[in-house]
Amino acid sequence: MARVIVVGAGATGLSCAVRLLERGHRVDVLARELPLETTSAAAAALWYPFRAYPFDKVAAWSRVGFQELAQLAGLPETGGRMMAGTELLRSPAPDPWWAGSGPELVRVGSPPPSYSDGWTFTAPVVEMPTYLRWLTNRICELGGTITRLALQQLPTGADAVVNASGLGARLLAGDRSVMPVRGQVLYVEQVGLDRWWLDGAGLTYVVPRSTDIVVGGTDQEGVWDRTPDPAIAEAILQRATALVPALQGARVLRHKVGLRPARPAVRLEVEQLGDRRVVHCYGHGGAGVTMSWGCAAEVAQLI
Ligand SMILES: Cc1cc2nc3c(=O)[nH]c(=O)nc-3n(C[C@H](O)[C@H](O)[C@H](O)COP(=O)(O)OP(=O)(O)OC[C@H]3O[C@@H](n4cnc5c(N)ncnc54)[C@H](O)[C@@H]3O)c2cc1C
Numbered sequence: 001m002a003r004v005i006v007v008g009a010g011a012t013g014l015s016c017a018v019r020l021l022e023r024g025h026r027v028d029v030l031a032r033e034l035p036l037e038t039t040s041a042a043a044a045a046l047w048y049p050f051r052a053y054p055f056d057k058v059a060a061w062s063r064v065g066f067q068e069l070a071q072l073a074g075l076p077e078t079g080g081r082m083m084a085g086t087e088l089l090r091s092p093a094p095d096p097w098w099a100g101s102g103p104e105l106v107r108v109g110s111p112p113p114s115y116s117d118g119w120t121f122t123a124p125v126v127e128m129p130t131y132l133r134w135l136t137n138r139i140c141e142l143g144g145t146i147t148r149l150a151l152q153q154l155p156t157g158a159d160a161v162v163n164a165s166g167l168g169a170r171l172l173a174g175d176r177s178v179m180p181v182r183g184q185v186l187y188v189e190q191v192g193l194d195r196w197w198l199d200g201a202g203l204t205y206v207v208p209r210s211t212d213i214v215v216g217g218t219d220q221e222g223v224w225d226r227t228p229d230p231a232i233a234e235a236i237l238q239r240a241t242a243l244v245p246a247l248q249g250a251r252v253l254r255h256k257v258g259l260r261p262a263r264p265a266v267r268l269e270v271e272q273l274g275d276r277r278v279v280h281c282y283g284h285g286g287a288g289v290t291m292s293w294g295c296a297a298e299v300a301q302l303i
Pocket of ligand 1: 007008009010012013031038039041042044046048149150152164165168169171183184185216217259260261281282283284285286287288290
């Protein structure tokens with residue numbers, strides 16, 4: 001069995017580490033940001049293939065992700081659960097490109113005013129802080145380690161390295177095609193909501209959790225600013241309240257910004273660097289949680 005260093009402690013790196021440990025490898029995770037500080041911690045995190053390419057591979061990884069996250073939803077300690085919700089569309093559309101990757105889509109019979117189409121489906125929703133803690137514990141239980149370390153280059157001293165560094169691949173793989181897509185969200189108090197809502201046109205989403213509701217969002221390409229913008233927060237809340245009137249008057253608890261690691265195509269491939277095998281796994285854009293287990297399975301195979 002190999003000694004593997006996984007670089008990155010977001011949803012991608014942690015899922016890869018779990019799968020590799022389950023196969024009997026010795027695994028150490030190194031990361032500049034620990035799990036709760038990563039972009040992954042900002043995810044809503046609804047199973048939904050969004051801003052990730054190419055579609056055929058994303059659909060396949062998302063299918064595996066759906067099955068695994070649906071299973072984990074049966075274990076309350078993971079922070080996952082299955083939740084019904086509705087995506088509304090401003091104009092009629094064919095089934096989305098990812099139809100068939102997991103959920104069963106049911107067309108909305110009578111869309112609300114200003115919408116003309118939409119679909120309802122049940123999918124996994126993951127409360128990321130709980131989920132990332134669960135993944136961390138799983139790694140430790142299986143004998144792996146997680147250490148904070150800011151790397152200037154991919155590490156040596158292991159048989160194989162998994163590069164799950166998200167935006168960090170700009171430095172660690174010299175890959176300038178990885179770009180941030182800024183996502184700003186706010187959290188409001190739970191007002192009794194038990195369904196998610198999505199309007200992709202302005203990227204407006206409302207995802208309830210056990211004690212709060214994630215309200216988003218933005219998808220600003222190439223923007224590195226991680227400070228929440230009050231004017232953007234106000235606009236998000238207005239759009240979200242128009243979509244889900246039950247949010248009217250809900251108390252705002254806090255704000256957050258995450259930078260999605262976007263790339264023209266997810267990079268999941270082997271690069272042989274001397275006697276080291278590097279498996280790159282980054283560029284998951286807006287669907288890193290959705291695809292995490294699908295990508296982790298492929299990474300484990302490549303190792
Ligand atoms: C607001 C928002 C909402 C989202 N909603 C969803 C959703 O509903 N569903 C969904 O599937 N996805 C969603 N996403 C997307 C998802 O969060 C990302 O695709 C996912 O987090 C990417 O995970 P990752 O592990 O690849 O990268 P990251 O979470 O960014 O982790 C990268 C890791 O690499 C480490 N690293 C980087 N550089 C170095 C270095 N030099 N040395 C050491 N370590 C390094 C970092 O410290 C970090 O630990 C959302 C994103 C945002 C911002």
